[in-house]
Amino acid sequence: MAQAHGTLIKPHEADPGDSLQPAPRRVNVNVHVRPQLPLDLGVQGWETELGDWQGTFTGDKGHKGAVWTARLSHDGAHAVTASADFSAKVWDTSAGACLATLPHAHIVRSADISTSGPTPPTTSTPNPPSSPRLSPASLRILTGGHEKRLRLWDLSRAPMDGNDVGTTAADGVYEFRRGVSREKTAHDGTIKKVLFDEARQACVSMGEDRMIRWWDLNTLEQTHELSLRDQPITSMEKSHDGEFLSLTAGKEVTFLSLETRQPFLSHTLPYAPSSASLDPISRSTFVTGCTTDEWVRQHDAATGAELQVGKGHHGPVHQAAFSPDGELFASASEDGTIRLWQPKPKTYGLWRYNEECAEV
Missing domain, CATH: 2.130.10.10 (YVTN repeat-like/Quinoprotein amine dehydrogenase)
Structure with a gap:
């Protein structure tokens, strides 16, 4: 089991929380918010290549x-x-x-x-x-x-x-x-x-x-x-191509086809994930967040086996999501940060838009 290494984007006055959405086209913002404690009332945007703060919607x-x-x-x-x-x-x-x-x-x-x-x-x-x-x-x-x-x-x-x-x-x-x-x-x-x-x-x-x-x-x-x-449903997200839902409930992770409304992948994990995201290109791995520890995990989609653990957050991880081209995944934590992780280590840098892979 390998340990992944992430890139810190920026600290927040409060945790980014449950809503994390990488920009779907070549635009200058990633939008994320802090949803629970009324400490941070702003919505912040970040430039996707450099991670630079662009502004706050207030x-x-x-x-x-x-x-x-x-x-x-x-x-x-x-x-x-x-x-x-x-x-x-x-x-x-x-x-x-x-x-x-x-x-x-x-x-x-x-x-x-x-x-x-x-x-x-x-x-x-x-x-x-x-x-x-x-x-x-x-x-x-x-x-x-x-x-x-x-x-x-x-x-x-x-x-x-x-x-x-x-x-x-x-x-x-x-x-x-x-x-x-x-x-x-x-x-x-x-x-x-x-x-x-x-x-x-x-x-x-x-x-x-x-x-x-x-x-x-x-x-x-x-x-x-x-x-x-x-058991209560802890998260539901739609894939970037609009073809399936990612669900977490208890210790279950399920990927559900929107066309048939039937699961095509389902695994029981040894912990309760807070969210899950399937690699949009290969569909061979998925990543999860967890609120009972501070780790981000990558799993084999076919077997559910744990492949990597990302350590670096200092608070519960509410959200994990792949970029549309599958080159990175992001995690949002109560420690007030978002981190970017490379599933397969390459040249250092943040997400650079891949137009061919990201086309819907």
């Missing part, structure tokens, strides 16, 4: 509470953040300006952003019949949190001046409903994760009720569900 229209999630759009031009200040916000990553504030009645735990739009919702809910088709270039946001409600925000009608947008169907805001009774809540507990699945015009949500649910973006109705009643 200002008059910045968040006033801890930020739980930050996500980049596919082109890297926009970001969405979810916060304990009862709002989600949409940002211009080049200017650092807040474009829209999405108000909620409780803490927003998760948000996702998409720039590709399907046909508008066609349900029996009281959406206005004059709702226009969603433009392929329009921004759409998913949000979920302590309200237990899953919302789709079409921002093509929003003024994009940083202020609160409307919250009704007439404003382009739609709520997903489940079951014959059309329940307003998407889950029976706090929604911990929401993700777009654009390839199938769908989205996926994960809640404290130990359920994963699939939803149709056109009808706003639930299509499938997966129950993990034995």
